Amino acid sequence: xxxxxxxxxxxxxxxxxxxxxxxxxxxxxxxxxxxxxxxxxxxxxxxxxxxxxxxxxxxxxxxxxxxxxxxxxxxxxxxxxxxxxxxxxxxxxxxxxxxxxxxxxxxxxxxxxxxxxxxxxxxxxxxxxxxxxxxxxxxxxxxxxxxxxxxxxxxxxxxxxxxxxxxxxxxxxxxxxxxxxxxxxxxxxxxxxxxxxxxxxxxxxxxxxxxxxxxxxxxxxxxxxxxxxxxxxxxxxxxxxxxxxxxxxxxxxxxxxxxxxxxxxxxxxxxxxxxxxxxxxxxxxxxxxxxxxxxxxxxxxxxxxxxxxxxxxxxxxx
Numbered sequence: 240x241x242x243x244x245x246x247x248x249x250x251x252x253x254x255x256x257x258x259x260x261x262x263x264x265x266x267x268x269x270x271x272x273x274x275x276x277x278x279x280x281x282x283x284x285x286x287x288x289x290x291x292x293x294x295x296x297x298x299x300x301x302x303x304x305x306x307x308x309x310x311x312x313x314x315x316x317x318x319x320x321x322x323x324x325x326x327x328x329x330x331x332x333x334x335x336x337x338x339x340x341x342x343x344x345x346x347x348x349x350x351x352x353x354x355x356x357x358x359x360x361x362x363x364x365x366x367x368x369x370x371x372x373x374x375x376x377x378x379x380x381x382x383x384x385x386x387x388x389x390x391x392x393x394x395x396x397x398x399x400x401x402x403x404x405x406x407x408x409x410x411x412x413x414x415x416x417x418x419x420x421x422x423x424x425x426x427x428x429x430x431x432x433x434x435x436x437x438x439x440x441x442x443x444x445x446x447x448x449x450x451x452x453x454x455x456x457x458x459x460x461x462x463x464x465x466x467x468x469x470x471x472x473x474x475x476x477x478x479x480x481x482x483x484x485x486x487x488x489x490x491x492x493x494x495x496x497x498x499x500x501x502x503x504x505x506x507x508x509x510x511x512x513x514x515x516x517x518x519x520x521x522x523x524x525x526x527x528x529x530x531x532x533x534x535x536x537x538x539x540x541x542x543x544x545x546x547x548x549x550x551x552x553x554x555x556x557x
Contacts, residue, residue, distance in 0.1 A: 240457060241265045243300040245291055245333070246307030251348070253277040253407040255304070255450040260284060262454055269295050270307065273550070274540060277408040291329040297340040304346045304453050305333060309374065310543055319373045326377035331384050338391045344461040345385060346395045346453060351442055351469055351503045353379045353398060361472060361504035364398070364465050386463070393461035399449050400442030400469025400503055404522040409535040412542045414441055415519055418479055419526045420537050422488035429491050430479035438476060442469030442503040445517035455513055470515040472502035478519065485523050
């Protein structure tokens with residue numbers, strides 16, 4: 240199959256693209272490469288450097304996996320105009336181009352954060368969406384735009400939980416990765432709780448599982464669907480305790496104004512036959528091994544917000 244991956248040089252893309260190649264697909268990657276190329280050379284891989292706001296070549300493609308976007312709440316709030324342009328307007332242009340090019344399937348990496356602030360009862364796909372940040376809102380609006388094309392192209396929306404684990408384009412601004420490296424660097428873990436000591440719940444998914452899911456979807460019928468993809472709902476305190484079992488570290492509890500606390504129910508996806516095979520615990524162990532093997536560095540490139548600020552990408556084409 241000929242597959243276009245936007246954002247294929249990023250945190251998830253750098254793990255996904257080699258899997259697509261191993262599965263025999265022909266892959267075209269379109270990415271700004273803000274964080275580097277992060278992909279090996281391969282005879283069935285074409286890597287194009289570009290900004291999705293300027294148009295994406297979809298000719299000859301059969302499926303698209305749309306990963307590109309301004310990721311996470313802090314980056315989304317850094318420049319709201321940029322976030323809406325990239326996450327919404329460019330997605331509209333892309334799906335139109337896909338329809339015109341005869342692409343059959345559009346897989347969209349949304350986010351479980353579209354549900355907003357909920358109690359800790361796991362939310363299902365039909366739960367009302369109540370996004371609270373620009374990032375969350377752009378994901379919700381992009382979903383709705385894409386679904387308006389469902390009669391012309393199969394739209395497969397995936398709402399991943401917070402991703403953890405090792406990638407060639409490492410990120411240290413997701414909760415498990417951040418706290419694990421904090422423990423390795425300082426011997427301490429600061430676990431945030433909400434107002435009045437309320438436990439903050441977070442859904443998690445291993446990077447191997449979420450990238451396996453995208454490959455798995457390509458082997459299924461191209462029908463429109465929406466699925467949650469979060470396989471471990473853990474409080475931030477529980478994550479800190481888990482990490483301290485692998486890295487000797489003192490756990491410190493700090494209260495913050497953050498009220499975001501939610502869990503997801505992924506039973507729809509599991510009922511379809513997808514089987515997650517990795518865990519938060521395995522992600523922690525893999526991060527520790529990679530750190531000890533100096534496979535990545537805790538530098539600004541690994542933290543989206545710092546890297547975007549450092550390189551002056553706010554409010555400009557990159």
